[in-house]
Amino acid sequence: MPDSAERRIRVLIAKPGLDGHDRGAKVMARALRDAGFEVIYTGLFQTPEMIASAALQEDVDVIGLSILSGAHLDIFPRIMAELKTRGIDDVLVVAGGTIPDEDRQAIHDLGVAAVFGPGTRLQTAIDFIRDHAPMRAEEL
Amino acid sequence: MDLVDRALAGEARALARLATHVEDHDTTGRTAIERLYSLTGNAHVVGVTGSPGVGKSTLANKLVAEFRRDQRRVAVIAIDPSSPLSGGATLGDRIRMLDQYADDQVFVRSVAARGHHGGLSATTGDLIHLFDATGYDPILVETVGVGQGEVEISKLAHTSLVLQSPGTGDDIQAIKAGILEIADIFVVTKSDFPGAQQLQHVLTTMLEQGRETRPVDTAWSPPVVLVDASRGEGVERLVERITAHREHLLRGDGWAERNRRRAWTEIQAALHRAVEEASSEEPSHVAKQALRAVMDRAITPRAAATQVLRDADFG
Numbered sequence: 049m050p051d052s053a054e055r056r057i058r059v060l061i062a063k064p065g066l067d068g069h070d071r072g073a074k075v076m077a078r079a080l081r082d083a084g085f086e087v088i089y090t091g092l093f094q095t096p097e098m099i100a101s102a103a104l105q106e107d108v109d110v111i112g113l114s115i116l117s118g119a120h121l122d123i124f125p126r127i128m129a130e131l132k133t134r135g136i137d138d139v140l141v142v143a144g145g146t147i148p149d150e151d152r153q154a155i156h157d158l159g160v161a162a163v164f165g166p167g168t169r170l171q172t173a174i175d176f177i178r179d180h181a182p183m184r185a186e187e188l
Numbered sequence: 189m190d191l192v193d194r195a196l197a198g199e200a201r202a203l204a205r206l207a208t209h210v211e212d213h214d215t216t217g218r219t220a221i222e223r224l225y226s227l228t229g230n231a232h233v234v235g236v237t238g239s240p241g242v243g244k245s246t247l248a249n250k251l252v253a254e255f256r257r258d259q260r261r262v263a264v265i266a267i268d269p270s271s272p273l274s275g276g277a278t279l280g281d282r283i284r285m286l287d288q289y290a291d292d293q294v295f296v297r298s299v300a301a302r303g304h305h306g307g308l309s310a311t312t313g314d315l316i317h318l319f320d321a322t323g324y325d326p327i328l329v330e331t332v333g334v335g336q337g338e339v340e341i342s343k344l345a346h347t348s349l350v351l352q353s354p355g356t357g358d359d360i361q362a363i364k365a366g367i368l369e370i371a372d373i374f375v376v377t378k379s380d381f382p383g384a385q386q387l388q389h390v391l392t393t394m395l396e397q398g399r400e401t402r403p404v405d406t407a408w409s410p411p412v413v414l415v416d417a418s419r420g421e422g423v424e425r426l427v428e429r430i431t432a433h434r435e436h437l438l439r440g441d442g443w444a445e446r447n448r449r450r451a452w453t454e455i456q457a458a459l460h461r462a463v464e465e466a467s468s469e470e471p472s473h474v475a476k477q478a479l480r481a482v483m484d485r486a487i488t489p490r491a492a493a494t495q496v497l498r499d500a501d502f503g
Contacts, residue, residue: 081276091283107204
């Protein structure tokens with residue numbers, strides 16, 4: 049078998065915090081599946097620790113955070129800190145949901161590469177993820 | 189310290205990255221298994237199988253908690269199907285396995301079947317070796333939600349749990365060939381649902397009728413355990429039965445026999461893969477030479493195949 053013949057981009061879709069609406073996250077998970085990604089969906093009410101722990105064990109290439117609660121400026125820094133604590137430094141983090149324009153720079157500065165707000169075409173998000181998922185070198 | 193050393197030293201991130209290489213069956217993954225294989229053979233491999241929605245992940249979550257009481261490091265390999273159309277997958281087992289997220293002695297890995305049939309992925313055997321070598325015991329393998337015929341798990345696991353929930357068929361279903369034959373332990377899930385005790389009765393009757401003719405380990409009578417996994421009821425008893433089965437295997441030659449069966453299954457898989465590759469891909473250098481020799485009527489096609497296979501890559 050040639051090297052990496054089966055390599056598939058693995059994406060974690062998570063809903064951080066107190067936010068009970070996961071339709072958008074599920075639609076995105078489905079769309080990414082249809083685009084050929086392997087999507088790990090962990091459901092609602094995820095703490096930063098849970099998200100980082102799942103990202104670590106699942107060794108994902110991409111983390112998609114879906115948030116509608118308005119708590120992004122509070123919870124995203126904690127998620128990024130938990131990732132850093134675990135040495136997860138080569139993962140693409142993107143966000144979706146309701147994040148006001150004036151917060152986007154702050155979110156971007158945290159290391160979140162893109163924010164997909166309401167009205168974003170699914171294909172836009174898919175293309176972004178495919179183009180920006182980190183390249184991995186062979187190790188060992 | 190490379191990835192293998194770091195995984196052996198207990199670094200979860202290295203273990204996770206190795207699991208990815210093993211799943212991709214790339215050079216790193218194959219080299220890692222080469223290095224780790226001599227360290228394997230300690231873990232109790234427990235299969236959890238049954239139809240979609242029967243409660244495999246919910247039960248696995250509770251089993252992990254129960255095993256953790258004995259301070260054992262537990263790994264879960266949770267397999268879901270890949271899309272035959274896009275190759276993508278939605279891996280949704282983890283959503284029900286979050287109780288132990290803060291416990292660094294529990295490792296849950298979601299795995300896509302990637303086109304492999306039989307309820308597992310092609311690399312499940314190697315993933316078991318990876319967790320075995322790094323000190324996880326038991327290793328729970330949750331299959332794809334299966335129907336009636338997917339029994340591959342029984343060739344890799346020491347103990348196979350077959351889950352059934354009430355309301356899914358009559359007693360004729362219970363004497364059909366296939367998945368019901370591989371159960372070392374039957375689990376009737378959703379025991380709070382109507383019909384659960386009736387199902388337990390049907391399965392128990394089926395087992396008693398088959399006592400004399402069962403083609404497998406007749407010294408062990410598969411118990412039928414009722415559980416309500418969402419509330420944790422019956423799980424302690426189930427773990428007792430799992431442990432009892434392990435002890436039963438270790439007392440006789442069952443443990444060695446199942447290890448032998450697993451090893452032979454893996455050898456067969458490698459052989460199949462090598463033959464497939466040797467015969468389907470662009471002819472290799474050796475194959476081209478053999479082909480030329482056949483064209484010259486110097487050797488037979490059969491002799492050429494022998495030469496090609498001798499040179500095959502066994503991945």
